[in-house]
Amino acid sequence: MEQSILDKLNWRYATKKFDPNKNLPEKDLNILLESLRLSASSFGLQPWKFVHIRNKDLRAKLKEPAWDQAQIIDASDLIVFCGLKNLNKNYVEKFIAQVARVRGVDFSSLDGYKKIMVDFVEGLSSEQLEAWISKQVYIALGNLLTICALNNIDACPMEGFDPVKFDEVLGLEKNGITSKVLCTIGYRSKQDQYATLKKVRFSKEEVVIEM
Amino acid sequence: MEQSILDKLNWRYATKKFDPNKNLPEKDLNILLESLRLSASSFGLQPWKFVHIRNKDLRAKLKEPAWDQAQIIDASDLIVFCGLKNLNKNYVEKFIAQVARVRGVDFSSLDGYKKIMVDFVEGLSSEQLEAWISKQVYIALGNLLTICALNNIDACPMEGFDPVKFDEVLGLEKNGITSKVLCTIGYRSKQDQYATLKKVRFSKEEVVIEM
Numbered sequence: 304m305e306q307s308i309l310d311k312l313n314w315r316y317a318t319k320k321f322d323p324n325k326n327l328p329e330k331d332l333n334i335l336l337e338s339l340r341l342s343a344s345s346f347g348l349q350p351w352k353f354v355h356i357r358n359k360d361l362r363a364k365l366k367e368p369a370w371d372q373a374q375i376i377d378a379s380d381l382i383v384f385c386g387l388k389n390l391n392k393n394y395v396e397k398f399i400a401q402v403a404r405v406r407g408v409d410f411s412s413l414d415g416y417k418k419i420m421v422d423f424v425e426g427l428s429s430e431q432l433e434a435w436i437s438k439q440v441y442i443a444l445g446n447l448l449t450i451c452a453l454n455n456i457d458a459c460p461m462e463g464f465d466p467v468k469f470d471e472v473l474g475l476e477k478n479g480i481t482s483k484v485l486c487t488i489g490y491r492s493k494q495d496q497y498a499t500l501k502k503v504r505f506s507k508e509e510v511v512i513e514m
Numbered sequence: 515m516e517q518s519i520l521d522k523l524n525w526r527y528a529t530k531k532f533d534p535n536k537n538l539p540e541k542d543l544n545i546l547l548e549s550l551r552l553s554a555s556s557f558g559l560q561p562w563k564f565v566h567i568r569n570k571d572l573r574a575k576l577k578e579p580a581w582d583q584a585q586i587i588d589a590s591d592l593i594v595f596c597g598l599k600n601l602n603k604n605y606v607e608k609f610i611a612q613v614a615r616v617r618g619v620d621f622s623s624l625d626g627y628k629k630i631m632v633d634f635v636e637g638l639s640s641e642q643l644e645a646w647i648s649k650q651v652y653i654a655l656g657n658l659l660t661i662c663a664l665n666n667i668d669a670c671p672m673e674g675f676d677p678v679k680f681d682e683v684l685g686l687e688k689n690g691i692t693s694k695v696l697c698t699i700g701y702r703s704k705q706d707q708y709a710t711l712k713k714v715r716f717s718k719e720e721v722v723i724e725m
Contacts, residue, residue: 304539304541304542304545304665304667306545308545308549308661308665309545309548309549309552312549312552313552315552315554317554317558330515331515334515334517334519334520336718336722337520337718338519338520338523339721339722340715340716340718340721340722341520341523341524341526341713341715342656343526343528343656343659343671345671345673347528347714347715349715349716349721351721352720352721352722352723353721353722353723354722354723354725355722355723355724355725356725358725361725398714401714401716402714405712405713405714406711406712406714434645434648437645437649438648438649438652438695439652441649441650441652441653441656442652442653442655442656442659442671443656444653444656445553445554445652445653445654445655445656445657445659445660446656446657446659446660448554448653448656448657449656449657449660449661450519450660453664454515454519456515460554460556460653462556473725478723484649500617501616501617502552502616503558503609503612503613503616503617504551504552504558504560505551505560505612507547507548507551509563510550510551510560510562510563510564511547511550511551511563511564511565511566512563512564512565512566512689513566514565514566514567514569514572514684
């Protein structure tokens with residue numbers, strides 16, 4: 304394992320000012336989106352969709368409901384991380400059908416696996432289910448941030464936005480999803496004063512407990 | 515950006531059977547723990563601690579409250595991802611003190627920044643705060659899973675455990691933290707039949723919405 308991983312994670316920061324003239328190459332963008340698709344989730348259920356927006360006209364409509372933050376427009380790309388609104392038995396069955404297809408096994412041979420997931424999903428209140436979905440989405444966010452950092456791509460994860468307005472502007476309801484968190488990606492501007500600030504972390508002694 | 519990233523993310527799977535005789539080298543383990551420490555979080559608040567356990571006697575006590583899953587013992591290391599139980603104004607002030615120290619600025623010059631965070635934290639109900647902390651912890655989990663995958667280290671993220679019993683066995687209350695999610699890390703056993711199963715993901719058309 305290379306020590307340089309840590310240099311790259313240290314290089315990463317929540318980019319406040321992107322260079323509006325630098326776009327991610329198509330190839331890199333595709334690798335990032337594919338990385339998102341491969342993210343881990345509990346049971347592998349993938350209770351998410353990722354809305355990718357390069358269109359700046361559309362993003363102009365999202366700036367105000369994102370507390371007017373410039374990253375929404377200046378970054379090369381905006382990813383809206385969304386969670387499913389209805390994760391129910393039907394969705395689990397759709398997932399099981401995909402397992403059967405990909406692995407070439409009978410749908411019915413997966414009944415036990417299906418039951419565990421259906422029982423889990425149906426055993427949660429709607430609030431618990433929503434919180435659980437959010438957590439899975441944040442695994443994908445963590446994955447993306449790390450892949451970006453290791454490849455010298457800048458990113459800004461953003462919780463500061465109005466999900467209701469985002470859902471409205473993007474018409475997410477018809478897709479059965481709701482926006483959870485944002486990530487803008489691209490390249491830092493040379494003028495971003497935040498880029499040179501020292502990263503602040505508590506010490507290893509403070510955050511890692513050895514037992 | 516290298517296409518091989520995707521090969522590594524495809525290679526990753528939730529390892530069910532670890533090789534109990536293979537431990538992570540100390541150097542790699544330190545890089546992983548340091549990667550965790552560098553994880554992104556909202557406001558950079560790091561509302562977490564990571565309990566690292568190599569001791570197999572202690573892990574033996576955690577197996578039953580982790581639904582008796584063998585990974586708890588067989589993996590090289592167990593990381594218990596924990597969230598703070600009391601994220602309040604005092605904690606924000608401790609963080610601000612760290613910002614002031616690291617960046618060599620006056621504590622009072624950060625009053626505006628502090629107020630935003632205190633208002634945010636105090637504006638959440640205890641349930642909302644707990645959910646928010648969990649999400650931050652999952653960013654760190656996503657980060658770790660990706661760093662592991664890219665370095666041919668196996669991992670198994672685990673939600674299936676009893677947090678109350680874990681907190682009890684590990685005496686986490688005195689640290690002001692509670693267990694949120696686990697990750698076992700190490701090397702897959704050649705006998706893990708799950709290792710050769712095809713990864714199941716929905717298609718790009720299904721999960722990525724282009725706008």
